[in-house]
Amino acid sequence: MTSQPIRLLLVDDHKIVLESLSLLLSTDSGFEIVGMVSSGKQALQFLKENEVDILITDLKMPGMTGIELCLKARKEFPSLKILILTMVDDPVQIREAIAAGTTGYILKNADRAELCFAISTLGSGKKFFSEHVVFGLADTLKQDRGSEIPDKISKLTTRELEVLHLIAREFSTSEIATKLFISLPTAESHRRDLIQKLGVKGTVGLVLYAVKHHIV
The missing domain is CATH 3.40.50.2300 (Response regulator)
Known part of the structure; x- marks a missing residue:
């Protein structure tokens, strides 16, 4: 069809x-x-x-x-x-x-x-959102809030940091699951946990956060 x-x-x-x-x-x-x-x-x-x-x-x-x-x-x-x-x-x-x-x-x-x-x-x-747009926003956030690394990152698990890194590189949830040898529901659960722990809104927020703190 x-x-x-x-x-x-x-x-x-x-x-x-x-x-x-x-x-x-x-x-x-x-x-x-x-x-x-x-x-x-x-x-x-x-x-x-x-x-x-x-x-x-x-x-x-x-x-x-x-x-x-x-x-x-x-x-x-x-x-x-x-x-x-x-x-x-x-x-x-x-x-x-x-x-x-x-x-x-x-x-x-x-x-x-x-x-x-x-x-x-x-x-x-x-x-x-084009790469230029995302990185431009991230640079502005650095200027507005400084370059200190918040405690939120130190509280992430190694796996969550891996997932955040891949999200920032525009990997889809299914691609992340395949690359990390985890199930799709587990990958989605990590994404939801990251959004909650970092206090951002959605995937765009995660990307901006990762770029700002040099996790990409």
């Missing part, structure tokens, strides 16, 4: 960007461009009338910013995946986008392979 292509809505206030993105992504049979609009308002209207899996939007747009669009879209369409595609690499705005509910963040200087991988990752139910 052939899987259905991922339905994409493209949002950018520059027509040439929309056309270029459409041409770029249309070459992948796993994607279907169901709409192209130039504003957040148009995007929300389109979402009310059409089935969309992933919304790909710029961050800086007149009238309604990408963050404002994200907040409104997530409220009205909770299952919608949102990928921010922008030139903005400011950590403060990236944090705001994450807080608004975006499920992915990638810069416009990314190549086609990374963009397609990001879309496919979101389509599979996971989140994607």
Whole structure:
């Protein structure tokens, strides 16, 4: 049985960007461009009338910013995946986008392979933040909080440190289980324990924590 292509809505206030993105992504049979609009308002209207899996939007747009669009879209369409595609690499705005509910963040200087991988990752139910974005956030955290190693790390077991290291290197739970010769439920249990012990929110939080404290 052939899987259905991922339905994409493209949002950018520059027509040439929309056309270029459409041409770029249309070459992948796993994607279907169901709409192209130039504003957040148009995007929300389109979402009310059409089935969309992933919304790909710029961050800086007149009238309604990408963050404002994200907040409104997530409220009205909770299952919608949102990928921010922008030139903005400011950590403060990236944090705001994450807080608004975006499920992915990638810069416009990314190549086609990374963009397609990001879309496919979101389509599979996971989140994607480019390496540049993650490391940029981690550097900011270092500056904000200093470089001291908290007691939380010293309380992790050797196995938990191994799992954290692999998570930071973007290994999936199943890949971690295989590499460490443990069961899938055990690997997932370690992931949950790490989130609780380190006081972070989800996998992105674990990655940022690992990068900040040089566990990668």
